[in-house]
Amino acid sequence: MKARTIHTALLAALLLAGAALPALAQDGGVSVRRESQLTKLVPAAELEQAAAQQYEKLLQDAASKGVLASRDDARLQRVRRVAQRIMPFAGKWNARAAGWKWEINLLRSDEINAFCMPGGKIVFYSGIVDKLQLTDDEIGIVMGHEMAHALREHSRARMAQQTATNIGASLLSQLFGLSNVGNAVLGASVNLLGLRFSRDDETEADAVGLELAARAGYDPRAGIVLWQKMQALRSSGAAPQWLSSHPADANRIEEIRRHLPEVMPLYENARRR
Numbered sequence: 001m002k003a004r005t006i007h008t009a010l011l012a013a014l015l016l017a018g019a020a021l022p023a024l025a026q027d028g029g030v031s032v033r034r035e036s037q038l039t040k041l042v043p044a045a046e047l048e049q050a051a052a053q054q055y056e057k058l059l060q061d062a063a064s065k066g067v068l069a070s071r072d073d074a075r076l077q078r079v080r081r082v083a084q085r086i087m088p089f090a091g092k093w094n095a096r097a098a099g100w101k102w103e104i105n106l107l108r109s110d111e112i113n114a115f116c117m118p119g120g121k122i123v124f125y126s127g128i129v130d131k132l133q134l135t136d137d138e139i140g141i142v143m144g145h146e147m148a149h150a151l152r153e154h155s156r157a158r159m160a161q162q163t164a165t166n167i168g169a170s171l172l173s174q175l176f177g178l179s180n181v182g183n184a185v186l187g188a189s190v191n192l193l194g195l196r197f198s199r200d201d202e203t204e205a206d207a208v209g210l211e212l213a214a215r216a217g218y219d220p221r222a223g224i225v226l227w228q229k230m231q232a233l234r235s236s237g238a239a240p241q242w243l244s245s246h247p248a249d250a251n252r253i254e255e256i257r258r259h260l261p262e263v264m265p266l267y268e269n270a271r272r273r
Helices: 003-018 037-041 044-064 074-092 095-099 126-131 136-151 154-167 169-176 178-186 199-215 222-235 249-272
Strands: 023-025 031-033 103-107 114-117 121-125
Touching: 037 154, 044 103, 044 114, 044 121, 044 154, 074 095, 074 103, 074 121, 074 126, 074 136, 074 199, 103 126, 114 136, 121 126, 121 136, 136 154, 136 199, 136 222, 154 199, 199 222, 199 249, 222 249
Parallel strands: 103 121
Antiparallel strands: 023 031, 114 121
16 A cells, blocks of 8 residues: 555544534434444444453452442442433433443442443442432432443544544554454553543533433433532532543533423423323
8 A cells, every 4th residue: 555545544534533523413302423433443342341341340349348339238229220210211322222231339439430331331439429419310410421421432432533543543444454453452451441531522421411311200400400519529629530521510501501401301201201
């Protein structure tokens, strides 16, 4: 392959990796970005398998340190109930979710944190429930947000984007095939817990999370109260690491208000059911 062709392929990969994607409307709910074709560079099944392995290791480490909550922990029971109500609505956002082996666990830690790994592996930290004194509606907002990251495959997209930016994945896919590129990425022992989402990812997860919570019967207006609590933490100088990549609280609250006309009818329908 000539040098000029290689240069063109590399440039195309860089442009694709950073390009803004047009919105994709979702019937009866919020609108989201279209999925980038680059995401296909990382096979979903292999990524979910890697996530399951890392999740199991996390639980084993937590158990050895005595911080993995037992089944009778009231906080764990609450977050599991919330997750169970939201799960039936996941399929709209990702057809693979029907085959996921969802797991929800809680770590006893003052850290204000929660996450959902690819394949539906969820962890809440007791600090986010206790320090923010979360209601079930507010847990629903956090749960919906974290599930949305997995359903919209933000980890997969970040890995594909990094690959394209750093080594010109579109060129490699022409030479070796998509699966080889994806397996090469996964073979690099990527720490999925350490991946950072973009602000666009966070904004999208907020919107999708609001819809998931609303369809499950959790009041989307609780998102405003939740982020007012987070705003108070920032003001006190005690902002958790969890907030470092998130949009500013005031902007986030404004975005939630903007989406309320879309999601409140879904919540009201759920409450009537």
